[in-house]
Amino acid sequence: MLTRRLFLKSSALIGCSAAASPWLSSAAFASAPGDNRLVIIILRGAMDGLDVFQPYGDRDLAGLRRTLSLGPDRNATDLDGFFALHPALSPLLPLWNAGQLSFAPAVSTPYRDKRSHFDGQDMLEAGTGTDLETEAQQDGWLNRLLQQMPGQDSETAYSVAAAQMRILQGAAPAKSWTPRAIMDLSPQAQLLLTQIYHEDPLFRDASQQAMEIVAGLSPGITSTRNGEEHLELARFAADRLNGATRIASFSLPGWDTHVRQTNGLTRALTRLSDTILTLKADLGRNWERTTIMAMTEFGRTVRENGSGGTDHGTGGAMLVAGGAVRGGRALGDWPGLSEGDLYAGRDLMPLRDIRAYAAWAMHAKFGIPKAVLEGAVFPGLDMGPDPRLLA
Known part of the structure; x- marks a missing residue:
């Protein structure tokens, strides 16, 4: 049984016509010179950073959220006397204590006011500063990074997703991989398709390379159970990062918590925690050279709504983990939650462009x-002062 289909996007070995092969579907990864590894996780749906990294030391929080984000009194774990960690991320506390986990609590892209998931995610992955630039810029910022790195090839970067990720689209070669796209093909059926496409070099070569990559994966990569797709993403990413790949990107959904946020956010954070710990375990000694940056398109309102959730906001939070991180601390300043400190009277005020943190990481790693x-x-980015994100 062939249990993976691969869409090898932007690969010089196959070309764009490979997208038509019945064997192929989407996902992404990339390789680069050196030993440093980078993993970008897009948290789709707008993660509520105020609930994940709870500023319980801000005296205005309790009045804004009567059931959410109440710090150590509600089983969250104190981090530094001001911020507390959501209980669903408690498995990551050893990383915090080891200086391998950090966060930026008041960040955003330049996207403002419209609060559309689609547009916000588009700008996050495009890495641009305005809506017009996002429309004109068809590639993603990780791909543009690859274009500035000598010696990279199609194994350097991978995007892993059920849908194509804009963050790695562009002229630089990168590969894509889709989890759980199952084709129940016996060896006889595989042989038959090979014979059918024998005279068509594009289909023949694309299908053959897909089979070879699947066959070359580490044991256990090609099997999963329902509900464990996030672990499969992490295992596949680690498998490639332990080889020639140096940059991986994938997304985790489930962060849009308009209703019953306590339940929805707990599930999403549990998946994120499991994903990070799986990466750590499977990367082995390469963990010490790895940086993971988990980003979301925007934050959520500071006030909880009447449905036990929060609505689309502006300022959010970014999580950073890895053996290469200078962690155990909050990055940047805190804007406050008083009425006069809020953006548009409703949202956390972003104090720094999330792109600046990514840029400083690129500067330090590559x-x-x-x-x-x-x-x-x-x-158009102003990187500002160095946050000394990495060790």
């Missing part, structure tokens, strides 16, 4: 010059 990061990779 030596990309600031001028290139502020121009070619993230158009």
Whole structure:
């Protein structure tokens, strides 16, 4: 049984016509020179950073959220006397204590006011500064990063997803992989299809490469159970990162918590925690050279709504983990939650462009010059002061 289909996007070995092969579907990864690893996780649906990293030390929080985000009194774990960690992320506390987990509590892309998931995610992955730039810029910021890195090839970067990820689209070669796209094909059926496409080099070569990649995966990569797709993503990413791949990106859904946020956020955070710990376990000694950045399109309102949830907001939070991280601390400043401190009177005020943290990580991990990061990779970005994100 063949249990994976691969869409090898932007690969010089096959070309765009491979997308028509009946064997192939989407996902993404990339490789780069050196030993540093980077994993970008897109948290689709707008994660509520105020509930994940709870600013219980802010005296205005309790009045805004009567059932959410109440700090250590509600089983959250104190981190530094001001912020507390949501109980669903408690398995990550050893990383915090080891200096391998950090977060930025008041960040956003330049996206403002419209609060559309589609547009917000598009801008996050495009890495642009305005809606017009996002429409004009068809590639993603990770792909533009690859274009500035000498010596990278189609194994350097992978995007892992059920749908194509814009963050790795572009001229630089990258690969894609889709989990759980099952084709029940016996060896005889595989042989038959090979014979059928024998005279068509595009279909023949694409199908053959897909089978070879699946066959080359580590044991256990090609099997999963329902509800464990996030673990499969992590295992596959670690498998490639332990080889030639240096950059991986995938997304985790389930962060849109308008109703009964306590239940929905707990499920999503449990998946995120399990994903990070699976990456750590499977990466082995390569964990020490790995940086994971978990980003979301925007934050949520500071006030909870009448359905036990929160609505689309502006300022959010970014999680950073890995053996290469200078962790055990909150990154940046805190804007406050008093009425005059809020954005538009309803949202957490973002104090820093989330792209700046990504850019400083690229500068530290891969030596990309600031001028290139502020121009070619993230158009119009002012990186600001170095947050010393990485050790």
